[in-house]
Amino acid sequence: MVTVHLNGKNYQIDETSSEPLMQQLKTQGVEIVAACNGAGICQTCAFKVISGEFTKKTETEEMNDLPAGQRLSCQCRPLTDAEIELLY
Numbered sequence: 001m002v003t004v005h006l007n008g009k010n011y012q013i014d015e016t017s018s019e020p021l022m023q024q025l026k027t028q029g030v031e032i033v034a035a036c037n038g039a040g041i042c043q044t045c046a047f048k049v050i051s052g053e054f055t056k057k058t059e060t061e062e063m064n065d066l067p068a069g070q071r072l073s074c075q076c077r078p079l080t081d082a083e084i085e086l087l088y
């Protein structure tokens with residue numbers, strides 16, 4: 001397990017799970033806008049990485065061409081303790 005710090009709270013995330021960060025945070029009650037329901041096209045689940053390491057970008061995520069330091073929570077998960085900020 002790793003800890004993700006978001007909006008002043010800590011969430012335990014299973015870094016070995018196949019479930020993306022978005023799903024794991026939602027399970028713990030975090031509201032994340034997911035207009036495309038995790039398909040990787042709407043970008044409403046995007047977050048800014050303040051610290052921490054994350055899984056390598058998926059092809060879908062690469063196609064989104066996000067600004068540096070931003071990731072899609074439906075397409076990745078943390079590999080270390082991390083701090084993030086949701087964009088929407």
Ligand code: FES
Nearest residue numbers: 038040043045074
């Ligand atoms: S939920 Fe749409 S891109 Fe992640």
